Amino acid sequence: MRRKGSSETISPQDISGKILGYLEERFGLHPDLFKDYRMYLASKGRIYLGPRSAPDMPKIATIGLLIARVNGSVKPSTNLLQVMGRHVTKNDVELTKEQALIFAKGQDVKLSPAQLIPLRDGYILMRYQTFPMGCGLLQLGNVKNQLPKAKRLDLRFI
Amino acid sequence: MSAEYGRIPEPFRARYCPLVDDEEAFLSSLGRRLPKSFRVNTLKSSPAAVAERFLVYGIGITPVPWYDDAFVCDNPDAGFSLEHFTGAIYMQELVSMLPPLLIRDILPDARMVLDGCAAPGSKTTQLAALMGNRGTLIANDVSYSRIRALKFNLEKAGALNTVITNRDLCAFTNMQFDAVLLDAPCSAEGTIRKNWEVFDTWSAREVQKYARIQKQLIVKAFDLLAPGGSMVYSTCTFAPEENEAVVDELLKMRPDARLEPITFPGLKASGTVAAWDGVKFSPEVSKAVRIWPHHNDTGGFFLAKVKK
Numbered sequence: 134m135r136r137k138g139s140s141e142t143i144s145p146q147d148i149s150g151k152i153l154g155y156l157e158e159r160f161g162l163h164p165d166l167f168k169d170y171r172m173y174l175a176s177k178g179r180i181y182l183g184p185r186s187a188p189d190m191p192k193i194a195t196i197g198l199l200i201a202r203v204n205g206s207v208k209p210s211t212n213l214l215q216v217m218g219r220h221v222t223k224n225d226v227e228l229t230k231e232q233a234l235i236f237a238k239g240q241d242v243k244l245s246p247a248q249l250i251p252l253r254d255g256y257i258l259m260r261y262q263t264f265p266m267g268c269g270l271l272q273l274g275n276v277k278n279q280l281p282k283a284k285r286l287d288l289r290f291i
Numbered sequence: 292m293s294a295e296y297g298r299i300p301e302p303f304r305a306r307y308c309p310l311v312d313d314e315e316a317f318l319s320s321l322g323r324r325l326p327k328s329f330r331v332n333t334l335k336s337s338p339a340a341v342a343e344r345f346l347v348y349g350i351g352i353t354p355v356p357w358y359d360d361a362f363v364c365d366n367p368d369a370g371f372s373l374e375h376f377t378g379a380i381y382m383q384e385l386v387s388m389l390p391p392l393l394i395r396d397i398l399p400d401a402r403m404v405l406d407g408c409a410a411p412g413s414k415t416t417q418l419a420a421l422m423g424n425r426g427t428l429i430a431n432d433v434s435y436s437r438i439r440a441l442k443f444n445l446e447k448a449g450a451l452n453t454v455i456t457n458r459d460l461c462a463f464t465n466m467q468f469d470a471v472l473l474d475a476p477c478s479a480e481g482t483i484r485k486n487w488e489v490f491d492t493w494s495a496r497e498v499q500k501y502a503r504i505q506k507q508l509i510v511k512a513f514d515l516l517a518p519g520g521s522m523v524y525s526t527c528t529f530a531p532e533e534n535e536a537v538v539d540e541l542l543k544m545r546p547d548a549r550l551e552p553i554t555f556p557g558l559k560a561s562g563t564v565a566a567w568d569g570v571k572f573s574p575e576v577s578k579a580v581r582i583w584p585h586h587n588d589t590g591g592f593f594l595a596k597v598k599k
Contacts, residue, residue, distance in 0.1 A: 169425065170451055184427040186402075186450045190464040191470040194438050202584040215335070216379055216449040239378055264377055276312050283443060290348040 148174050148203065155207040159255060160214075171196065178203040191246030211267035211280055214258050218265020223251070225258035227270075230291060233261035236291070239285035242269065242276050249274060261291065292466035298374055303480075304571045307529050310564060317572040325484040327443035329369060329380045330388055331360045333420045334449045336379035338362075344374060356557030360420075361388055378447040384485070386582050390525040391417045393553060393596045394470045397521060398422045400544050401469040404592055407460045407512050408474055410437030412444035418472065419450035431456045431463065446447045461507050475505045477526035481591025484584060502532040506540045512547050513597065521551075522597040527590060529581075531567035534593040539572040541597065544595060550578035551596040559586040560594075 149172040156162040173181040173196045183197020199214035214221070232242045236259050244252075252271055255277070261268045268279040299318060311317040320358050331338045338359055345352050345362075350369060355361035363385070374380045391398070391414055398404065398421040409430035411413045419428055430445065430453050432438055436549035438457050445453050456463075478498050478586075483489050509524055516522050524541075526533050553560065560580035565572060 173508055181339070181453055183454065187454050188429070188464070188466060190456065190466075192458045194457045195442050196454050197451050198449070198453075211445045212449070216451070216506050233373075237373075263374065264373060264379075266373075266377065284376070284447075286371065286376050288373060288376060290350065291366050291373045 146266065148172060148180060151178055151203070152207060153203055155201075156209070156217075160209075160217075160258060161223055162217055164253055166217060166220055172200075173197065208279075208291050209256055209268055211284060214268050218258055219263065221258045221265070221281050224253060224255065225260055225265075226252060227260050227262070228266070230261070233259075233266060233291055234288055236266055236269070237280060237281065237286050237288045237291075239278055239282065241278050244271075244274075244276055292382075295575075297558065298487070298490065299443065300493065302495065303490070303493065306495075306588045310529070310531075311585070312561075316585040317583060320588070321483050323484065323588075325384065325590060326363050326365050326588060327367060327369065328361060328383065329375075330417060331362070332379055332381055332384045332416065332448050333360060334424055335377065336374065339569075339577045341374055341380060345369075345372075347526060350371065353405075355385060356387055357555040358392060361385060378449055381411070381413065381416055381444075381448065384482075384590055385587070386481070386527070387413050389416060389558075389582070389592060389594055390414055390472055390474055390523045391421055392555070393523045393594065394472070394521050395421050397470055399425070401470045402426050402470070403429070403466070403517075405431065405466075405468045405512075405515060406468045406474075406563070407431055407463075407471060407508065407526075408433070408435060408476055409441055409455075411440040412448075414472060414474055415453070416442065416444055416448035416450060416503075419445070419448060419452055422452060424449075424451045424516050426452055426469075428453045429456060429468075430454070430502060431458055431460060432511045433457070433459050461511050463511065463515060468515050469517055469519075469520050471512050471516050471520070472525075473508060473512040473522060473523040474525045475501075475508055475533075477501050477505070477528040477539075478530055479527055480529045481527040481582075481584065484590055498530040498532050502536060505533055505537045509537050509541045510541075510544050513541055513548055513599065516597075516599045518599055520599050522599070524579075524595045524597060526591065526593045529591050531564045534581070535572045535576050535579065536567060538576050538595045538597075542573050542575055549598050550575050551598055552578045553580045553594055553596055558582070561586065 269276040352362040410432035582592040
């Protein structure tokens with residue numbers, strides 16, 4: 134088992150291929166969706182999706198959007214799934230209104246057996262109707278909420 | 292008449308009452324609460340789709356005549372909607388939506404755009420949306436502590452074409468941009484309707500301090516503009532020292548700078564101040580506009596569009 138914190142020495146091209154492969158295999162996201170952008174590898178295995186041409190200049194804080202963390206396996210970000218969610222064709226689950234409210238609060242959501250049928254263990258997209266809400270981690274029938282604390286909200290209108 | 296009305300400092304009244312068409316309407320507007328408004332983030336949704344959802348919620352929203360993506364929504368709970376959660380809407384004051392609109396015609400094809408003083412990112416997320424997430428948008432802010440909010444808001448909006456930099460704009464790398472937005476740090480007198488604390492620190496000295504910074508920033512921002520490029524200079528303050536005088540300084544320092552007239556159909560914009568403190572400004576400055584709070588029930592604002 135890989136120790137937490139360790140990461141492979143891997144080139145940006147390899148990382149890009151690895152992420153694109155994962156997103157297509159896991160969520161059905163076609164690589165063409167990313168062709169106008171470039172992936173940037175930052176510290177701690179963080180991968181950003183940003184503009185193709187980023188200037189070479191000092192004091193760059195961030196390029197683009199944090200789409201994933203790679204630590205052996207790939208962990209997609211909530212922001213990525215919110216942006217690309219409408220193109221996702223598999224491993225996505227449509228939540229009931231009650232489940233969506235619970236998810237938005239940052240709590241773990243209990244899925245029904247019918248909801249679980251098409252899903253495989255791993256990261257899944259949580260949707261309410263056509264609206265991509267964020268990322269959950271499905272393990273043995275339980276979904277762990279992956280919503281960052283800063284994004285949690287007690288929704289009143291849904 | 293609101294309770295705050297009497298709290299307006301006398302020097303403030305003395306400065307600005309002579310500049311407005313209706314002194315009474317101006318002063319009383321400052322004491323009235325600012326209506327809430329939001330902008331639909333077209334990277335994630337559309338005005339029609341959001342309007343339909345808000346109808347279902349039973350939250351009243353009013354379209355804005357000069358901007359299809361904007362709505363006035365006088366329900367503070369709009370921030371607790373699914374649309375806010377997913378980044379499909381951005382709570383933003385109406386006048387703050389104006390600067391990016393001045394360059395909206397060139398944004399879809401722009402290769403390099405700079406937002407010089409970007410945090411917390413209201414206008415930056417709007418620029419990214421108007422660019423359709425294409426090209427490169429550099430979002431710069433001098434304050435490290437404000438970068439975090441900028442990053443959060445850009446990510447929530449789903450902006451993919453941005454590069455966040457943390458620099459003093461005056462020391463920015465020499466590059467050439469198709470468009471530059473300089474929404475300058477200012478004494479923020481125009482935000483009084485949402486923040487009465489502005490008067491706690493307000494003084495003519497404070498105004499002078501900002502004016503000095505703005506004059507440096509506007510020249511540098513203009514120098515970063517490619518030939519043929521467009522720049523917007525804006526502030527949320529009334530002080531002529533921070534508005535007309537700053538644009539006048541640019542015209543003196545850079546003879547190749549010229550202004551373009553500004554119109555927003557459906558929004559009442561007013562003329563600029565022709566002279567201040569005995570100094571007469573270039574007639575070219577009169578192409579800029581002022582937005583007074585009592586004309587459109589908004590905050591106060593100043594806008595100039597500069598071409599190279």
